Amino acid sequence: MTQSFVYGTGNAGKIQFMQEVFEPLGLSLIGIGELSLTLPAVDESGNSPLENARIKALAYYNVLRERTDLDYPVFSCDSGLYIEGLSEVEQPGVHVRRVGGKNLTDEEMIAYYASVAERLGGKAIARYRNAICLVMNEDEIYEHMGDDIASAPFWLASKPHPKRESGFPLNSLSVHIESGQYYNDLEIKPRNDSQEGFRTFFRQVMVQRDAFYRSMTFADIDAICAQFAAQGSNRPREVMECYWHEQENGDRIVVIAEVAGEVAGYVTLFPKAKDAPPFRGENIPEVKDFNVFKKFQRQGRGTGLMDKIEAAAAEIADTVYLGVGLHSGYGSAQRMYVKRGYIPDGSGVWDGNAPATPYGMVENGDDLVLYMSKKLR
Numbered sequence: 001m002t003q004s005f006v007y008g009t010g011n012a013g014k015i016q017f018m019q020e021v022f023e024p025l026g027l028s029l030i031g032i033g034e035l036s037l038t039l040p041a042v043d044e045s046g047n048s049p050l051e052n053a054r055i056k057a058l059a060y061y062n063v064l065r066e067r068t069d070l071d072y073p074v075f076s077c078d079s080g081l082y083i084e085g086l087s088e089v090e091q092p093g094v095h096v097r098r099v100g101g102k103n104l105t106d107e108e109m110i111a112y113y114a115s116v117a118e119r120l121g122g123k124a125i126a127r128y129r130n131a132i133c134l135v136m137n138e139d140e141i142y143e144h145m146g147d148d149i150a151s152a153p154f155w156l157a158s159k160p161h162p163k164r165e166s167g168f169p170l171n172s173l174s175v176h177i178e179s180g181q182y183y184n185d186l187e188i189k190p191r192n193d194s195q196e197g198f199r200t201f202f203r204q205v206m207v208q209r210d211a212f213y214r215s216m217t218f219a220d221i222d223a224i225c226a227q228f229a230a231q232g233s234n235r236p237r238e239v240m241e242c243y244w245h246e247q248e249n250g251d252r253i254v255v256i257a258e259v260a261g262e263v264a265g266y267v268t269l270f271p272k273a274k275d276a277p278p279f280r281g282e283n284i285p286e287v288k289d290f291n292v293f294k295k296f297q298r299q300g301r302g303t304g305l306m307d308k309i310e311a312a313a314a315e316i317a318d319t320v321y322l323g324v325g326l327h328s329g330y331g332s333a334q335r336m337y338v339k340r341g342y343i344p345d346g347s348g349v350w351d352g353n354a355p356a357t358p359y360g361m362v363e364n365g366d367d368l369v370l371y372m373s374k375k376l377r
Helices: 012-025 049-067 106-119 169-173 193-209 220-230 237-248 301-314 328-339
Strands: 004-007 028-031 074-083 123-137 140-144 154-157 212-215 253-259 262-270 286-292 319-325 343-351 368-375
Touching: 004 012, 012 028, 012 193, 049 074, 049 123, 049 140, 106 123, 106 154, 106 169, 123 193, 140 193, 154 169, 193 301, 212 301, 220 237, 220 262, 237 253, 253 301, 262 301, 286 301, 301 319, 301 328, 319 328
Parallel strands: 004 028, 004 074, 286 319
Antiparallel strands: 074 123, 123 140, 123 154, 212 253, 253 262, 262 286, 319 368, 343 368
């Protein structure tokens, strides 16, 4: 059965853009205007594209649930314009259409931003930063605002092109940097990499939703040990028994990723740091022991596990810590943590329970660890 999504916009150009995103994925797109609903005026009062995308998606999701029997997930997007040469205060951002307290018409927008480009020397490099919020249900919300869904940089020109494109007034001022041509004059439109970024977002959501994330059960002890054995590793049963008992006593949180009845991976959290020497005993949550089994790797399972454990940590404190080994066996984890916003805590490299001596000799084994932290809120 084809999965359908409701897109919270009435902009025909944006719907066409997203239909092109959906087509290779085999997903179905429904513009919210197709549902014959009386829609509320949404107060897009956020200070970033992501905040506005969230406001709209939740508003339209609630309307759909309150006024229909439809059970479709709902998403909305938002964007902000950022122009090189303007101060942070002057950046249009999410208020690209609102200037001086007034909502501009398409022609007023073209005239205003042409004058901005003129003030900056006749042209300026600009870029749209985009964001998306997808509401699957009240407890399952996915969000993204990254460079992979941002527009390519372009010249914002001071002389408008005569052609107008409905829903995209500033296309009349947009000049392709590589060719120097207005986008409206290009016979072959440049590849829109942001479409692939949006496609990746939906693909990852669908992959993650195939996994069921839950607490550890006693039966997981043997299942986890069997998964380690199947990939040539040995995990002592008493270690996993300890995890289960600590979870039952409230001393450790364990999140299991289950796929088609199999344990695909797990991650644990000490509500109060226990093993990490730099902050042991402090009221700081510590991520400890994160594993995705080999046959389930590169499928979004690790991202799903980290999302769940960070959400649990955020209920305890505004910062979470973890340690990661330095040898190549931890390479994938190192890259994931950096991408997720973890930074070194500044205590240097630790060799077991003691800081490694500067310029001293150490063995690059599992005990050689760098501790990192991430702000959650």
